[in-house]
Amino acid sequence: MKLSIIIIGDEILIGQVTDTNSGAVARVFGPMGWDIACVRTVPDEKRAIHEAVEAALAEAELVICTGGLGPTKDDITKHTLAEIFGGPMRRDPEVVDNIRRVFRLRGLAMNSLTEAQADVPESCRVVQNLFGTAPVMWFERSGRVLVSMPGVPFETEGMLPEVARLVAARFDSDNVLRHRCMMVGGITESALAERLAAWEAALPPYMHLAYLPVPGLIRLRLDGRGRDAAALDAEMARQFDGLKAAVGEHMRYDGDASAAEIVLAACRRHGYTLGTAESCTGGTIASRVTAVAGCSDVFAGSVVSYANSVKAAVLGVSAADIEALGAVSREVVEQMAAGARCALGCDCAVATSGIAGPGGAVEGKPVGTVWIAAATPAGVQSRLLHLPGNRARVIDRASTEALMLLASML
Amino acid sequence: MKLSIIIIGDEILIGQVTDTNSGAVARVFGPMGWDIACVRTVPDEKRAIHEAVEAALAEAELVICTGGLGPTKDDITKHTLAEIFGGPMRRDPEVVDNIRRVFRLRGLAMNSLTEAQADVPESCRVVQNLFGTAPVMWFERSGRVLVSMPGVPFETEGMLPEVARLVAARFDSDNVLRHRCMMVGGITESALAERLAAWEAALPPYMHLAYLPVPGLIRLRLDGRGRDAAALDAEMARQFDGLKAAVGEHMRYDGDASAAEIVLAACRRHGYTLGTAESCTGGTIASRVTAVAGCSDVFAGSVVSYANSVKAAVLGVSAADIEALGAVSREVVEQMAAGARCALGCDCAVATSGIAGPGGAVEGKPVGTVWIAAATPAGVQSRLLHLPGNRARVIDRASTEALMLLASML
Numbered sequence A, B: 001m002k003l004s005i006i007i008i009g010d011e012i013l014i015g016q017v018t019d020t021n022s023g024a025v026a027r028v029f030g031p032m033g034w035d036i037a038c039v040r041t042v043p044d045e046k047r048a049i050h051e052a053v054e055a056a057l058a059e060a061e062l063v064i065c066t067g068g069l070g071p072t073k074d075d076i077t078k079h080t081l082a083e084i085f086g087g088p089m090r091r092d093p094e095v096v097d098n099i100r101r102v103f104r105l106r107g108l109a110m111n112s113l114t115e116a117q118a119d120v121p122e123s124c125r126v127v128q129n130l131f132g133t134a135p136v137m138w139f140e141r142s143g144r145v146l147v148s149m150p151g152v153p154f155e156t157e158g159m160l161p162e163v164a165r166l167v168a169a170r171f172d173s174d175n176v177l178r179h180r181c182m183m184v185g186g187i188t189e190s191a192l193a194e195r196l197a198a199w200e201a202a203l204p205p206y207m208h209l210a211y212l213p214v215p216g217l218i219r220l221r222l223d224g225r226g227r228d229a230a231a232l233d234a235e236m237a238r239q240f241d242g243l244k245a246a247v248g249e250h251m252r253y254d255g256d257a258s259a260a261e262i263v264l265a266a267c268r269r270h271g272y273t274l275g276t277a278e279s280c281t282g283g284t285i286a287s288r289v290t291a292v293a294g295c296s297d298v299f300a301g302s303v304v305s306y307a308n309s310v311k312a313a314v315l316g317v318s319a320a321d322i323e324a325l326g327a328v329s330r331e332v333v334e335q336m337a338a339g340a341r342c343a344l345g346c347d348c349a350v351a352t353s354g355i356a357g358p359g360g361a362v363e364g365k366p367v368g369t370v371w372i373a374a375a376t377p378a379g380v381q382s383r384l385l386h387l388p389g390n391r392a393r394v395i396d397r398a399s400t401e402a403l404m405l406l407a408s409m410l
Helices: A022-031 A046-059 A076-086 A093-106 A114-117 A153-170 A189-201 A230-249 A259-272 A286-290 A308-313 A319-325 A330-343 A393-410 B023-030 B048-057 B077-085 B095-107 B114-118 B154-171 B189-201 B229-250 B259-270 B284-290 B308-313 B318-326 B330-344 B393-410
Strands: A001-006 A035-042 A063-064 A088-089 A119-121 A125-127 A135-143 A142-147 A176-184 A207-214 A217-226 A251-254 A274-276 A299-304 A348-354 A369-376 A379-385 B001-008 B035-044 B063-067 B089-090 B119-121 B125-127 B136-139 B144-149 B175-186 B207-214 B216-224 B251-254 B275-278 B299-304 B347-353 B370-377 B379-386
Touching: A001 A022, A001 A393, A001 B144, A022 A035, A022 A063, A022 A153, A022 A176, A035 A046, A035 B048, A046 A063, A046 A076, A046 B035, A063 A153, A063 B229, A076 A119, A076 A135, A076 A142, A088 A093, A093 A114, A114 A119, A114 A299, A114 B189, A119 A135, A125 A153, A135 A153, A135 A299, A142 A153, A142 A230, A176 A230, A176 B251, A189 A207, A189 A217, A189 A230, A189 B114, A189 B299, A207 A230, A217 A230, A230 A251, A251 A259, A259 A274, A259 A286, A259 A393, A274 A286, A274 A330, A286 A299, A286 A393, A286 B284, A299 A330, A308 A319, A308 A330, A319 A330, A330 A348, A330 A369, A330 A379, A348 A393, A369 A393, A369 B207, A379 A393, B001 B023, B001 B048, B023 B035, B023 B063, B023 B175, B035 B048, B035 B175, B048 B063, B048 B077, B048 B144, B063 B154, B077 B089, B077 B136, B077 B144, B077 B275, B095 B114, B114 B119, B114 B284, B119 B136, B125 B154, B136 B154, B144 B154, B175 B229, B189 B216, B189 B229, B207 B229, B216 B229, B229 B251, B251 B259, B259 B275, B259 B284, B275 B284, B275 B330, B284 B393, B299 B330, B308 B318, B308 B330, B318 B330, B330 B347, B330 B370, B330 B379, B347 B393, B379 B393
Parallel strands: A001 A035, A001 A063, A063 A142, A274 A299, A274 A348, B001 B035, B001 B063, B063 B144, B275 B299, B275 B347
Antiparallel strands: A035 B035, A088 A119, A125 A135, A135 A142, A176 A217, A176 A251, A207 A217, A299 B299, A348 A369, A369 A379, B089 B119, B125 B136, B136 B144, B175 B216, B175 B251, B207 B216, B347 B370, B370 B379
């Protein structure tokens, strides 16, 4: 069955905010067997919302909208839905209670605009929003369902399990979808495609391999679908073993994992603790490691030594080497990695020192020049990278490469 | 004039990758006077791409597609566009040269799949991709234009200025669009809306105020459009002054800025340097500060003291206080902020210590309990936060609140 998603909001359409709700919806409903037909992002305008809702209801059994439900006057979704599905607005007393509860929890005062969030079209069934004030609204027409959810990602993500439960009860799907991922490194996408061509050509028609490159890694995802879950699971396992054999030494992880998760798993296997010493990546590696829940058994901490004085004072890098060779040099980055092990009292460390740009380039060291190093109890290794792209991309890629250098040593 | 955007890719539709290309396109074309009619995200399927292209060409003079142009077999955009706009495929010799150039630069070997990227429909005009191998293709039909761009964000963003230049030459738009932003803090969205109601009601019909809350801050954006640029600029300036007066003491920044940019500007004004001492935020504050190009005159560095041993050894926090009061306490976070000034040799510092979850809660300190502190040469201040949401949201919000606490002290 088909699901279409509508994201409502000028702020997303003009590029001031990046939509993450459509992905959150897809990650919940995809594994339940729903095919995502289309995601439409439309402005806070009655006509655009109206057209998107009609187009989505024409192509899909289920439509999920997010956004356009706040208390301020640029939000008109609710009135447009009342026009489409009918009914005057009514003030829902349970929603009023919920808004009072949320405001009490947050220690805030109510006002008339806030109370108006409890107005809903007569034609909808309200699902109480446990994470905020805007109600989740469930509409039906000709056997098709539209669920309108708030736009704040925390609220959408919080309410998705309950909406998914209600959808599963309403439709009973007998299509099963399976995904399996692996992380691949040290090979280009096209060289990998050539290596996998024969294996891919022999895949059954209900299976599909997708290449999902992220800077520094390639995620391979094998998708399968069918009606018999046990048979599908068995065939997925068999085909995935074939994929592993074809990928060979380039497989970095069995599963979907970030570079930080791959390194945390490798450290945990060895009983090692981890730290970082970061100059050009500025704390990005540490923030990626700490984004992983439960990292505290492995992760000790980090020294972000943006200023050279911090490299010397906290990490013990030789001030003479910084002076003579520059902060972006093999000697300095290796001393940073070794110094992090010492300063943070950890077994393993990664270090970065480079020129992320747009300024800072010097003779012989253009923007994108980055030295990375990794240290373990067995020693230190380092590599020089020449990375393309803007500041964000250089930081992103250098962070992944430093983590993958350590992963390759463990 | 209207612009519609089509994002092609299963990986985005199923939520494994977050689309950032639509925002990049909108941020370039919006200020040129293009109204974004709709963003459609569709799967790598001939029929879905076909339908999206026809719907977009029906509603908009300009359509920009991204994605579906890689060398691997799940990319079928190019063949679908050949069907829509006509023409057999031809191998473009200049694209072959460009692919060779890119591969040489990256030190990679060519293969047959890579060469096939130089096949383009006869009906298109090629715009050379300076950032990768997939060509940018320009199609026209009945006076409307479709530009197909690669899906890799670095390549899309790199090629957008050239595409924008060609679009501006092809269409001459006489509609001018203006935006002005301010950052507001210390007030809820609905209280702010109530405070601004009278001012908003008096806005001319060609101006519009949008509320764009980000965790811990509200971005207000005033949009205006018209044909006479000078008159529009004058009226925008007058209305924005009115907005400033209405927002009053809650204005945190005149312009569009992140919390990190607000703090960097405030430090620069005072001639202060900045550091961070992070426990639960794990380097996120440092990475946000270093994401800002040119931060090195202000930012010294950071100590991510995830382990208590690092809090004591590097930041000089009293081990006895950690033992007696816990790491998540006023005393510890204030010592972290003061210790960062000392260890990093900086004038100002922010510090965080909290429980981001999902594990780690203890009696009296549930998930979301975060102490934040900020230190300047004038002293230290701290605050206790009780933040809702999951790990990512707690880290996000605590990072912003810590920066805004320092901003309020400068």
